[in-house]
Amino acid sequence: MTRLVVIGAGIMGTRICRHFLRAGHRLALLDPSPDALAKAIGNLRAEGFDPVGAARLEALEAVWGTADLVIEAVPEDLGLKRAVIAELDRVFRPETLIASNTSGLCSADLAEGLRHPGRFLIAHFFNPADLVPAVELVPGPATRPETLERVAALLTASGKKPAVLKADVPGFIANRLQHAMLRECFHLLEQGVADAETIDLVTRYSLGVRLALIGPLLQRDLNGLDTHLSIARYLYPALDTRQTPPEGLAEKVRAGHLGRKSGRGFYDWDSGRDAQLDAVERLLPEVIALAARADRTEDI
Numbered sequence: 001m002t003r004l005v006v007i008g009a010g011i012m013g014t015r016i017c018r019h020f021l022r023a024g025h026r027l028a029l030l031d032p033s034p035d036a037l038a039k040a041i042g043n044l045r046a047e048g049f050d051p052v053g054a055a056r057l058e059a060l061e062a063v064w065g066t067a068d069l070v071i072e073a074v075p076e077d078l079g080l081k082r083a084v085i086a087e088l089d090r091v092f093r094p095e096t097l098i099a100s101n102t103s104g105l106c107s108a109d110l111a112e113g114l115r116h117p118g119r120f121l122i123a124h125f126f127n128p129a130d131l132v133p134a135v136e137l138v139p140g141p142a143t144r145p146e147t148l149e150r151v152a153a154l155l156t157a158s159g160k161k162p163a164v165l166k167a168d169v170p171g172f173i174a175n176r177l178q179h180a181m182l183r184e185c186f187h188l189l190e191q192g193v194a195d196a197e198t199i200d201l202v203t204r205y206s207l208g209v210r211l212a213l214i215g216p217l218l219q220r221d222l223n224g225l226d227t228h229l230s231i232a233r234y235l236y237p238a239l240d241t242r243q244t245p246p247e248g249l250a251e252k253v254r255a256g257h258l259g260r261k262s263g264r265g266f267y268d269w270d271s272g273r274d275a276q277l278d279a280v281e282r283l284l285p286e287v288i289a290l291a292a293r294a295d296r297t298e299d300i
Contacts, residue, residue, distance in 0.1 A: 002154060003066065005030065007084060008073035009040035012101060015129035016073055021049040022130065023158035028052035028067070057091050066093060069154065071123060073101040081110055089114045097147055099123035104171040107140035117142035123151060124172055131284045133161040133292075136172045177216075187240035190248055196266040212287055213294040 002025045006013050009031035017029050021044065029044075029051050031037040041053040070088050074080055081100060088098050094116045102110065102122055111120045122138035135155050137148055152162040165172060171179065185199050194202075210219060220228050252258075252265065259265030260274075267273060 002026070002068045004028070005067045005070040006073055007031075007070065007088070008075075009033070009036040010073065010075070012125060012127060012129055013071075013073035014040040014043065015127065015131075016071060016101065016125055017044060017051055018047070018049070019130040019160075020158060021051060025158070026052075028054060030054045030057065032056070057087060067096050069097045069099060069151065071099045071101055073125075076103060076105070078105055078109060081105065082112065085110055085120070086113060089116060089120075094119065097121070097151060099151060101125050104175050106170065107138050107143075107168045111140040111142065118144040119147055121147055121151060122168070122172075123155075124174075126174065128281060128284070131281070131288070133159070133288055134174070135160050135162050136174060137162050137164045138168050138172055139165070140168070183240050183242065183246070186246035186248055187242075190246065212291050 002020075004020050004025050004027045006017050006020075006027065007030050009029055013029065013031070017027055017040070020027050029037065029040060030053075031040070032055055034055060037053050037055060041051060044051050070092060072081060072084050072088065074084050081102060085098060085100060092098070096119065098120045100107075100110050100120075100122050101124060103124060105122075107120075107122050110122070111117045114120055117140055120140050121143050122136070122140070124136035124138065126132040126134060137152060137155075139148060148164055152164055155162040163173065169176070181203075185203075188194055188199055189196065214222075256262055257264045259267075260269050260277075263269045
């Protein structure tokens with residue numbers, strides 16, 4: 001049983017807590033906001049878990065003593081994250097590993113000035129963090145190999161699927177793939193090829209159903225790399241290659257059409273749309289179970 005500390009009681013921090021508590025670990029949650037901390041701790045205790053809650057590192061240190069791993073899950077702001085990580089580096093013993101749950105900030109920037117940079121790494125969980133299995137592990141410039149090995153082993157034992165990157169690149173793997181696809185989606189919208197619903201339909205019922213069970217490169221092997229090369233030769237010149245975010249996206253943001261949080265984005269949001277997303281979250285475990293079955297050769 002590992003002692004874990006999560007810094008940040010927002011959506012990601014709370015769901016990361018839920019995952020590790022469900023796996024049987026001892027856990028403390030820290031957030032300087034009394035309201036956010038009370039809400040997160042209350043929700044977790046209502047589910048039958050018993051995390052420790054603290055508003056300050058000093059108070060946490062007094063009741064907790066030590067920790068094996070600390071996961072920073074504060075908002076995606078470089079200055080804030082660096083300040084929090086530096087404080088963790090100061091307070092916790094050198095043996096305590098420190099992970100940042102950033103979605104794409106550079107590990108070198110986050111680790112700058114640390115006294116013990118060998119214990120630092122990025123652990124990028126995906127929302128909902130208690131359900132999505134993959135976690136991207138990204139080393140910093142001075143991260144020790146055993147740091148990656150220890151965190152990967154902990155994640156595997158808890159039911160996650162750690163993906164250990166060999167180098168730090170902006171956006172890691174998932175966000176690079178996601179944004180490359182979305183750049184082309186925006187291009188198709190702007191060219192009047194299809195509306196948002198049609199693009200989502202094609203993605204869900206063609207790429208989506210396959211990618212849930214088989215990755216893009218293995219799928220290329222199945223199709224034949226010679227076939228892929230032939231298509232790539234005539235298709236690549238037609239793909240969008242812009243180096244800045246699409247103007248259509250910027251226009252929506254300027255208009256305050258931010259998606260679910262504002263009630264309007266590519267879709268109009270109402271109770272029916274919210275109910276659809278709630279249903280999607282309930283179905284996620286079934287999709288994940290099917291993907292895990294596809295990994296077992298005896299089921300193929």
